[in-house]
Amino acid sequence: MSTTAAIKAKQRPGDRVFSGSAVFAGSMILVTLAAVAIFLIVQSIPAFFADSEDASILPANFWAYVGPLVFGTVWAATLALIMAIPVSIGIALFISHYAPRRLASVLGYIVDLLAAVPSVVFGLWGIGVLAPAVQPLYSWLVDNLGWFPLFGGPVSGTGRTILTAGIVLAVMVLPIMTAICREVFLQTPVLHEEAALALGATRWEMIRTAVLPFGRSGIISASVLGLGRALGETMAVAMVLSASGAVTFQLLTSVNPSTIAANIALSFPEAYGMNVNVLIATGLILFVVTFAVNAFARWIVSRRKEFSGAN
Amino acid sequence: MSKRIEVKDLNVYYSKFLAVEGVSLEIEPRSVTAFIGPSGCGKSTFLRTLNRMHEVIPGARVEGEVLIDGNNLYDADVDPVLVRRQVGMVFQRPNPFPTMSIKENVLAGVKLNNSRISKSDADELLEKSLRGANLWNEVKDRLDRPGSGLSGGQQQRLCIARAIAVSPEVILMDEPCSALDPISTLAIEDLIEEMKQQYTIVIVTHNMQQASRVSDKTAFFNIAGTGKPGNLIEYDDTTTIFSNPSVQATEDYVSGRFG
Amino acid sequence: MSKRIEVKDLNVYYSKFLAVEGVSLEIEPRSVTAFIGPSGCGKSTFLRTLNRMHEVIPGARVEGEVLIDGNNLYDADVDPVLVRRQVGMVFQRPNPFPTMSIKENVLAGVKLNNSRISKSDADELLEKSLRGANLWNEVKDRLDRPGSGLSGGQQQRLCIARAIAVSPEVILMDEPCSALDPISTLAIEDLIEEMKQQYTIVIVTHNMQQASRVSDKTAFFNIAGTGKPGNLIEYDDTTTIFSNPSVQATEDYVSGRFG
């Protein structure tokens, strides 16, 4: 210890190995992604220039085919997140700041269980339980509020509409969003909560001043993950949604837009030749859409980075 | 505006651990009361019971009564939020809201009550509070920067500014100057002196000089040993405590030549 | 064991903001040096550059040289980890590891480095460090309880115990006593006195009495105004600084009747 040269770096193998493997892991992501991207792009290029001659599923050209699907994908995910974000923040707050402490972890566990439900089962549940249960409500909405554009008729006889698909998606993304929000909320420094309470804040005001700002980036991360899942969910949507590929905002009719992922699942088994390329190309588009949304979310987070809670 | 505080036979528990036992005292309105005593004797714990902040700590609970102008804080239907609005608090460790700017931090409490405060009122209040906490000059050019980018002492003064901005009637301060330099300390002490005209102030301090400088009355807490509860040993006029205490333990404690 | 520290024309930046400018000083081995100065003048910032802890803060960087026994800390091939093993640090805000018990916290420096240590050695080191930080009696019955369950002062002493357990050669203390009661403060001061026989100690304090009691030399930092960098105004024997400073600003600062 006492030799004066001691502070000269002997190479620190632990640090090198550790940071090396961290960089390696990061690069693995790069490699994987490059591979996926190459795969997608190579397979997609022919599709971009195909027309209905080359690929029987194309109405005219590729963009006319994928346009409505992009709309449906974004629309379904939007509906899902509109429902899921407030509810999951609510649940997370309930567990972290409202429920009695002993109960809280049990409740958290229960909500996590929703994550355990495979998407096929959500599909089965959506068809067999949810859709029949909401159909009367849809009828009522169309009869009484049909003037409101979203609720225009005619009502679906089975309840398997885009709104139902949105509900199923919302339920599917709830657990992951709730879990992340909850963990973040629980980490709010007690000091800051106390600071708010000592100013005479009610519980809600304390949450508004200390918990939510602290958890902001966590909430956005959670939403992005939820969004990713909602955009890409395949089986549940394919099973639940009565998809006809229309472009419409109406929520309660039989005629609904399809989503890219569901459309791949629906069309892939019978696809051959160029149709396969077309479907993979729609996958590439989904990729791009998801990324665009993510980039937007990142941008929001980074705007006020220096105000982050970790300081 | 100021309030009289009366504490009757108060016990504070952390779950099963009795941290403070049998404290009874009366705090006059418009006075400064200092709590002194060795580390771990329960000064902070007791202070928190004066505005029910201990309830934030899981398992912490209280037996006994705390009367503020005759109303028992611990009556069944008392709203702790109302209590805390009247009894403000400054903590041992500075805790500005990291996601807010300096300005937002100061106005945080005010915005809760009156979200539509006019810009000019807000600016006025901001300046007044920051000046009161002797921070105005240092931060006036960066009011929109995050509050967490300040030095420790600056952060503590920011918290004081935040607490006085809501003009509570009683202010509890848990070692507010322990992170401050002498200039800021003096400013805070002056501020306490000034606020005393209107408010009731309770301050925890390890600094005997400070206690003797700013307080009218001093309460000395002690602890018999580890695992034992803290007790109020002596409560009297500050001059009496420092010059002529009636209990030996008090004399031993205050006579040390400490900072 | 102790080291001589030589600082040559040091500037410290937070990104583009120059926080400390042009500091040069020499710290003798086996001495206690106190840094005093108003809040925000860069004492903590400068202190951190003595063991490269500023590097942890994104954007913080240094120009100039810090020589420890003639070796420049900022040479290209110097390992900051080795620097920090020789130059320990106690922070302004107590920061025990929340996942660890009191015992594990004290032994953290040893255990975290994967060093093997026999149980009896560990127990001995534990007791010695805790006694050194004047905490042994309070916690000896609950060594396996979490370190974050202690009072503020207890936590700070725990951090001191943790720092001295690795027996560094230089110890930097950033307001180590600001959260402590007089008894603990005295104990820490005695500890500093004792450690001085072997170690080089640098301490930041707001407490003039403390500076004058424990230090051999005192450095006074000041800041010309907000947004300006902090400067070393005067560096001299403590007695000189407090009785007969050569700069007016120093005199103004130390002559205040502050705690």
Next chain:
Amino acid sequence: MTTTTKPDAVTAVPIENSLTAGRLPAPAPWIILGAAIGVGAAIFGVLALAGNEFNWGGAIIVGALLYIPSIWLFSMLVEGRRRAMDRLVTALVTGAFVLAMIPLISLTITVVTYGLARFDAEFFNSSMRNVTGEGGGALHAIVGTLLITGAAAVISIPIGLMTSIYLVEYGRGRLARGITFLVDVMTGIPSIVAGLFAYALFSIFLGPGTRTGIAGSVALAVLMIPVVVRSSEEMLRLVPNELREAAYALGVPKWLTIVKVVLPTSIAGITTGITLAVARVIGETAPLLIAAGFTASMNYNLFDGRMSSLPVFVYTQYANQGNPPEAYLDRAWAAALTLILIVMALNLIARLVARFFAPKFGR
């Protein structure tokens, strides 16, 4: 200080005199809730008179919906704006939780009632080899799910965790930003595309049409990695810097600080994130159908031959029902129940791990 800016002047209720001023009595919310549900019941009671069946669910939902504005209104009148807001949010937050419980309970009831029909010994000790119609079991699919998901976890947890560590602890500058960007892109890979990718990848190396368990694992890993990275990153960022500083100041190298201070402090969140990631992929159907294929027989070898998994089993049993259809549906539900139980068990283990390491915050 002076009264001019005293904010309390604007509150509706003077609080100077009493700390209890203007509070709703403690049982008031319950009374209001009861009344609201009563009104809901009355509405549906009238409908019931009109011939419909009395709808309990509807009554309670309408009651709950009525409660939220009522409590706000009462509190507004008696307790003032801030309290009213607080009560409203409490009602909403609790409502959100109750709302989330509805699908959960409904799903649980559905899966358990249908799933129990075939939740028998045969289901767990036999495969579907040579089985048509009734009988048979899902052992091959259970084994397949465990192997495939296990391998996916083995691939993605180290990569994901190390990447998040890189991003939080090491990453500065362009590479880190690039990786963050890529992880974002990766969350956008639809599951079916992951399946196609893995299938194509293995076709290149092992000949066309190769379907193996490991191909399924790779597909799942592609889906799992970004979830692990994102959730772990979030948790690591929450570890206060002062703890890292404390360790550095003790001369602890960075990697040991990460391993011994940062990770243990955030272990609870990380394990939660990892279990969620596992749960996220363990139920994937489409990619496994494409990459791992389908078989009715046992296969313990990840690297050779098709491998069934529970979700694929559920899906094929549902989609391609033979005679009698009930036998297929019962197997599908029993497999779904099994899958949920497996994830429950994983969750439980993760929680125990988390509890064991969790920071012991005393204060």
Next chain:
Amino acid sequence: ANEGGAAPEESASTLSGNLVGAGASSQDAAQQSWIAGFQTANPDVTIDYDPSGSGAGRETFLEGASDFAGSDRAFNDEELAAGGFARCAPDSTIVELPLYISPIAVIFNVEGVDTLNLDAATIAGIFAGTITKWNDPAIAATNPDATLPDLAITPVHRSDDSGTTENFTEYLGAAAPDVWTYEADGVWPFEGGEAAQGTSGVVDAVTNGTGTIGYADASRAGDLGTVAVQVGDEFVSYSPEAAAAIVDASPFAEGRAEGDLAIELDRTSTEAGVYPVVLVSYLIACGTYAETENVELVTSYLSYIASPEGQDAAAADAGSAPISDTLREQITAAIDSIS
């Protein structure tokens, strides 16, 4: 526990190996039944059939990743001309065998109605959305005894690309060309009506909805109401015999190689007792395999499928229609030509 690890002593089979097929999901239940029967007789054999869809099945077979394919349609002429079947010897023809014949039932869910007699034009009108009420005169005309409610009709079709849809729309286009002007296609040709994934999805949607009508593999009709289709002057309900009869009444496609038994279904046949809404699904193999390793397995397996036991097993497990003996002769000849 039911893994055939060791061969039972009484088994005389010497066959062993692993056979992979992929394709139409419509055949899946039948394939599982055939596989079970064949593996029981030959314990050392493992056959996997991926119900990945006809298109995927044909692609898989084309690129040589499976030994045989299942498909709801035969390869068309261009595909055959393009060739490139990787498993087959160069210049080999392929063998396409109509081994799975299944009636498509038109199913509906209307309270109090179990069967309806409908002509092709009415069915087409319902699915095209021009007939929207259950008490429409067109329906009432052929069902004088039924009590038809004043209820909206919700037609349910497949949302996925499917052979069932292709056969159903082909029937509609052939039998009611005035009403159904769309080309036959696996994808539902227009926006409108309710869509559901897979046969199970359609059955669920019809079952869970009210006033719904759809089409599905007849084995899945269950308790739902079914339509008797007008053929000539009579109304024929679906039955295996009626389904097999239409196949026998239809010619093979022309210009095909020997062993390529693609059938051109005569949807407008008016022969007595034929049910024209059927799906014929093929098993497809190489005429000559490039490697002879699995040839014996393939021929044995196909022979088993074509045998009366095989056909009866599928009829029991999957509700398909056993092939007639005349068709079996031609199929057996084709199987024997495989080398």
